[in-house]
Amino acid sequence: MRHPLPVSALAAVALLALTACSSGNDTAGDDGELALVNDGTLTVCTNPPFEPFEYEEDGEIVGLDMAITGEIAADLGVELRPLNTGFDAIESGAALNARQCDIAASALTINEAREKNVDFTDAYFDADQGVLVASGSTVTDEAGLEGAKIGVQQATTGATWVDEQGLEGVQFEDLGLQIQSLRNGQVDVVMNDVTVLEAYAGDGLEIAFVVPTGEQYGLAVRTGNTALLDAANATLERITQDGTYDELVAEYFGTGEPTAEPTD
Template identity: 70%
Template sequence: MRHLLPTTALVAGAVLALGACSGGSGSDEPTGGSTDASGVELVSPGALTVCTNPPYEPFEFEQDGEIVGLDIALTGEIAKDLGVEVRPLNTGFDAIESGAALNAKQCDMVASAITITEGRKQNIDFTDPYFDADQGVLVASGTTVEGEDDLEGLTIGVQQATTGAEWVTEAGLTGTEFEDLGLQVQALRNGQVDAAVNDVTVLEPFESDELTVAFVIKTGEQYGFGVRKGNTALLEAANATLARITEDGTYDALVAQYFGTGGTTESAAPSESEPAEPTESAEPTD
């Protein structure tokens, strides 16, 4: 399963502590550009607009009509340090990981459990890593799949533009692409595919009498938040926030809230409520 990054991994990457600043009033959609007192340019005044792709619980998912999750909470801390609000924007993952949404100035930051890769670094400037990740293989309970060799000849559901999809291709296996995690799991339940490959942490909540994670693929992946190439001011602000919340225990408390665990240090606080049920999408996301 995935492992949270040790505290030192975030602290060591901090580059500059930026002071909080005040922001103006926001609008519902990103508009032109607005530079605050810290020198961070935002596409919408008074808000840090974050492109994300739910459902991907517990990192981003919809609850009571709003997008919430660990990624939203963490970027909310970045927004707080900038003196603005966080504004999630539901965006297709291909536009997120390719940098297209950032280049079109639809958002200031992308946060969607994005694995840092050399290819993506060509299009996005990444923050310091904030989460360690591995891939998992979800199958119907009772299926005789215990390792990679057992996937030969099976149809495997993958989420488009993800490292899980890349792994299936590189392994020479047969993959069928879906736009989001909900559709991917729904296809497995309906028998449209024989297995589903995605980040193991988001597959584990779907385990039940009907579905199980057959095995974990150790990939050594790490997640980061992304900003437009050359947006140094926002990148430094984000890294400063990641360092702060790691040092003051906020990171562990948020992990505890969304994962129901104690995080990585003794400062973590237990969740006061039960984790939400996994969400599924009936229609592809925008």
């Protein structure tokens, strides 16, 4: 069931767009006026590979997160510039605080710990954790994880869940390295967001089971950057109401219809 995003004043987008084009030093943006790290450009920190949210294609970073932030950039009247950034620097807020980028878009789960370091937009995607195994694996449920080496992506929900359960986690910097470690037999299973693991099911790998976590993704901005936060939320509302969000999800998930829904 779709939950519409909270109502924002869409007229604010036009005003913010004018401000974005006329200002842009790396110290402003926390006083109600929108200023970008680079004039005329919305710089987005992201961490591919994490298909279909962010991944490289023909030398460019594309995906659902880039399409959504592209809509924000268009509403502001500026260009979009994705910046490949380590996930730990994204989720900790370090990249935003260092003014490396204006906004972070990397299938970033909203949680209390991260909210101490960044400001999140309204949620735009629901997710759960999945467990990927080699075909024929005896791991079929949570009980099967006992004693297994579990490949996790550092600083993610999956890594936290494995630690909280007292299980053996092997940390990797990104999803690509996780998958490689599973294929090489370095780990027994891989845990990450089930939405992205589904892309690897087949060719000797399969989803063993799903761990419901009730996660929600949000975009992140530097704490106190209310101007950009308001602009991003206004765009999220617009694309939800005019059908753009549905079209983008269908495009990047290749399903013809959304597999998940934005939430408030």
